[in-house]
Amino acid sequence: MIPYIEKKFPLEFSLELFRRANFCRLFELKVKEAYERKFISIPIYLSIGTEYNAAALSLALQEVRIFAQHRCHSIYLCFGGEPEALRDELLGLPSGCSGGMSGSNAIQGRSIKMFGHSGLMGEQVPIAVGAAMASGKPCLTICGDASVEEDYIYPSLGWAATKKLPVLFICEDNDLSILTKVEVRRSWSPVQVALSMGIPAIDITDNPWLLAYHARKMAENLPGFINVRSVRVLWHAGPGTDGPPEWDRYELTRQTLLEMGLHREIELMNDENRQRVEQLWIDVFRRAR
Amino acid sequence: MNGLTVADTIKAITRDHLLRDGGILLGQCVSAVGWIGGTVPDCEGIVEIPMTDVAGPAFAVGAALMGRRPIFVVRYQGFMWYDCSSIVNYAAKSKQVWGVPVPIFIRAIAMEGNGIGHTASSSMHSVFMHSPGLPVVAPMTPDEYCAAWKWFMEHDDPLYVSEHRRSFVLRSEMKDIVSDHSEITIIAISAGRLNAIEALDTLRDRGIEADLFHLLWIKPFDPSDMILKSLTSTGLGLVIDSDFEIAGASRSIAYELMHKARVPIFALGLEDRVCGVAPELENITPSTKRIFETVQKLVQDKRAGTIKAF
Numbered sequence: 121m122i123p124y125i126e127k128k129f130p131l132e133f134s135l136e137l138f139r140r141a142n143f144c145r146l147f148e149l150k151v152k153e154a155y156e157r158k159f160i161s162i163p164i165y166l167s168i169g170t171e172y173n174a175a176a177l178s179l180a181l182q183e184v185r186i187f188a189q190h191r192c193h194s195i196y197l198c199f200g201g202e203p204e205a206l207r208d209e210l211l212g213l214p215s216g217c218s219g220g221m222s223g224s225n226a227i228q229g230r231s232i233k234m235f236g237h238s239g240l241m242g243e244q245v246p247i248a249v250g251a252a253m254a255s256g257k258p259c260l261t262i263c264g265d266a267s268v269e270e271d272y273i274y275p276s277l278g279w280a281a282t283k284k285l286p287v288l289f290i291c292e293d294n295d296l297s298i299l300t301k302v303e304v305r306r307s308w309s310p311v312q313v314a315l316s317m318g319i320p321a322i323d324i325t326d327n328p329w330l331l332a333y334h335a336r337k338m339a340e341n342l343p344g345f346i347n348v349r350s351v352r353v354l355w356h357a358g359p360g361t362d363g364p365p366e367w368d369r370y371e372l373t374r375q376t377l378l379e380m381g382l383h384r385e386i387e388l389m390n391d392e393n394r395q396r397v398e399q400l401w402i403d404v405f406r407r408a409r
Numbered sequence: 410m411n412g413l414t415v416a417d418t419i420k421a422i423t424r425d426h427l428l429r430d431g432g433i434l435l436g437q438c439v440s441a442v443g444w445i446g447g448t449v450p451d452c453e454g455i456v457e458i459p460m461t462d463v464a465g466p467a468f469a470v471g472a473a474l475m476g477r478r479p480i481f482v483v484r485y486q487g488f489m490w491y492d493c494s495s496i497v498n499y500a501a502k503s504k505q506v507w508g509v510p511v512p513i514f515i516r517a518i519a520m521e522g523n524g525i526g527h528t529a530s531s532s533m534h535s536v537f538m539h540s541p542g543l544p545v546v547a548p549m550t551p552d553e554y555c556a557a558w559k560w561f562m563e564h565d566d567p568l569y570v571s572e573h574r575r576s577f578v579l580r581s582e583m584k585d586i587v588s589d590h591s592e593i594t595i596i597a598i599s600a601g602r603l604n605a606i607e608a609l610d611t612l613r614d615r616g617i618e619a620d621l622f623h624l625l626w627i628k629p630f631d632p633s634d635m636i637l638k639s640l641t642s643t644g645l646g647l648v649i650d651s652d653f654e655i656a657g658a659s660r661s662i663a664y665e666l667m668h669k670a671r672v673p674i675f676a677l678g679l680e681d682r683v684c685g686v687a688p689e690l691e692n693i694t695p696s697t698k699r700i701f702e703t704v705q706k707l708v709q710d711k712r713a714g715t716i717k718a719f
Contacts, residue, residue: 187471221506228507235474236507238498246464247499250471253456254433254479259471275461279468282459 125329126376133179137328138377139389140175144194145370146390146397147203151193151210152359159404160210164224167194169353172369173292174198176328177260180335181288184260186234187248189241189267190225191292191352201229203400211404242270245289249276252285258342262290265347266297268310277345281317286342288335289314294352299362314345321345326369416577418551419448419516422558423480427454430562435469436482436516437462445482445518446577462491466513470499473511473567485529486519486571489536500567501542510565514558519599519651520574521693524686530693531679532599532650534571535657538628545628547571547599550582553625571627573600573651586621587639592708594620594639594646596666598627598658600694601649601677608700617708619643627658630665637670644718645711646674647704651694654678671719677703 126134148168154160167174174194188195196206201217209216210224218228218236228236235251237244241263248261263273268291280287291310295302314321320338324330326348338344351365377386413421426432427450435456439449449455458465462483469481483492500511519532534545544566548554561568583602586609597605602623612619620639624630640646646666650659659676667674677695684692695703710716 218507226506228509230507230509235509236503238495238502238506240494240498243467243495243499246461246467247471247474247495249464250468251475252471253468254472254477255475257475271463272467273464275459275464276467279459279461279464 122330122333125327125333126380128333129329131380131382133332134329134377134380135382135385135389136179137172137175137332138373138382138386139393140178140198141171141194141328141370141373142386142390143393143397144171144174144197146393147197147400148193150397150401152354154210154401154404155359162210162212162223163357164210164359165190165357166354166359167191169351169365169369170194170292170326172328172373173290173326173331173348173350176331177290177335180332181258181260181339184233184258184288185248185251185255186232187237187244187251187259187261188227188234189237189244189263191264192227192237192262193224195262196227196229196232196234199229199232199234201227201232201234205229207400207404241267242272246272246276248287249280249285252280252287253283256286258286258288258339260288260290262292265291265293265295265302266305269306273310274313277314277317277319280343281319284343288338288342289319289345291345291347292350293347294350296352296356298356309347311345311347319343319345321347323347324349326350328373412580413551414577415549415551415554415579416447418554420450422555423448424450424452426478426480427452431477432480433472433477434480434482435465435472437465437484439482445484446574448577449482462488463494466492467495467499469513470495470511473500473513474509478512478514478562480514480516482516482518484518486517486533487529487531489517489533493536496567496569497537497540497543501540504566505542511567512561512565513567514561515567515569516572517569518572518574521600521651521684522691524688526686527684530684532571532573532652534569534627535652535661537569538658538661543567543569543628544626545569545571546626547573548625549573549576549599549602549623550579552582556625571599575600575603583623585623585635587635588618588620591618591620591639591643592645592711593617593704594622594636594643595649595704596622596624596636596646596662597649598624599651601651604694604697604700605649607697608704611697611701612704615705617705619704624662627662630662632666632669636666640666640670640672640674644672645707645716646670646672647707648674648676649695649700650676650678652678653681655681673716673718675703675707
């Protein structure tokens with residue numbers, strides 16, 4: 121923990137952090153509504169609760185190739201993916217970012233160098249490592265606390281360490297494999313595994329300034345591994361909830377921004393984002409009426 | 410290819426790709442002992458990956474996404490059970506799902522006999538035929554290998570190359586054999602081709618003439634007019650393969666041909682039993698003897714009228 125870490129960043133950074141996360145939250149709420157009203161019929165993996173992880177990474181890292189897995193709507197949006205193409209993908213339209221072929225859990229964005237995911241959990245990690253090896257260019261790969269247990273991960277970390285490959289490994293750790301807690305599944309920590317291989321690694325909360333700080337620092341000398349303790353607010357798949365989240369990063373961050381005296385700015389951003397998201401979805405809901 | 414063996418041909422193609430085209434070759438222990446039967450050149454671009462048959466193909470996928478057109482070497486085709494996940498689920502699907510091609514030249518090398526046992530041995534191309542987006546080829550001669558490579562470089566698909574160690578020493582091309590007096594049409598795949606050639610001599614000695622066609626492309630399978638003409642003429646066919654017969658390439662191709670030629674066509678591949686280590690327990694590419702006996706029985710049945718054209 122770094123006390124008052126938000127103060128180490130310029131206000132513009134904090135406002136942009138909010139703008140991106142806020143847009144994701146509003147977009148995802150619209151997806152949720154569209155699903156509940158049956159305009160979307162495919163399985164959806166909403167990133168509500170982890171928007172700030174995506175926002176922080178997108179601000180901390182430049183020119184990275186992105187290899188994520190399901191629950192990556194916010195990653196796509198924060199790194200600059202077109203929201204129209206994501207919306208259309210979820211609606212199964214030819215204008216979707218994968219022409220309706222991949223759906224919610226395998227989002228790609230060619231213009232932002234975000235590669236699709238096949239659905240095999242953790243597979244994106246060795247693909248990122250292979251891409252880094254072959255191109256020499258920095259790669260970001262994001263998995264979860266469950267997929268980090270997959271057979272793909274250990275050799276990927278090992279090879280990245282051996283070859284000093286430019287890969288930033290992020291484990292978005294919500295302590296759940298669908299509903300099974302980490303303590304039931306394993307006694308080891310991926311951070312310790314990465315450290316044992318010589319990869320700088322850290323276990324942090326989802327404070328976005330903290331994540332941005334470590335991501336930037338690690339990006340200077342990759343590989344690196346960050347385990348980010350996060351909360352998934354809704355179900356693994358679908359719009360339901362099993363009760364209030366253990367903590368609400370979205371609200372906590374809003375409180376911090378208010379304490380920083382940014383009340384007016386974030387209200388304005390929220391209004392702008394809300395209008396933009398309404399516009400994005402207006403035809404979908406209008407057609408349905 | 411100038412009298413080179415298949416192994417030398419592979420080595421020359423690989424060297425050009427690595428040094429001239431910016432390609433790379435990934436595999437386990439590729440630069441050790443025999444350099445994969447003398448098929449791997451000693452040059453820049455060879456990437457030794459760790460012993461990870463699960464993540465290894467995904468490394469190759471990443472390299473292909475970055476435009477390096479990797480050659481991915483799997484020393485024992487039987488290990489493709491391990492290696493298949495990212496080949497089938499990513500490399501083969503990516504172009505259709507995301508419009509992003511993943512061209513990987515997958516060298517899946519079959520080896521059999523000599524006590525290699527139940528896991529490492531045999532060809533596995535039939536399993537990969539099931540996968541959409543993954544063409545399958547089984548070259549056995551230098552020119553066929555060059556043709557497979559040319560196809561790979563002219564397309565943006567991954568290519569499953571079912572190699573067989575018995576081909577590595579071969580220098581000659583294999584010509585189709587067609588006769589006006591043939592009573593059966595044989596279509597042979599991979600190492601089955603070598604045994605079929607030998608079986609033809611024995612069959613001829615026993616008064617049985619057979620047409621023999623060598624198959625390079627398993628998927629897509631597009632039978633030549635010559636094959637269909639031969640089948641129509643002989644009224645009887647047999648597809649021989651070095652992979653398992655049940656749900657395998659031999660039966661699949663026999664099925665397709667049967668519909669096209671409207672004559673009975675049978676399949677002969679590995680038996681439905683596990684390959685043992687002891688010589689008498691092995692289950693390998695149908696032997697010359699097994700091919701001879703199968704063809705002889707089919708022709709006798711045809712002569713006796715128990716097998717009839719549709």
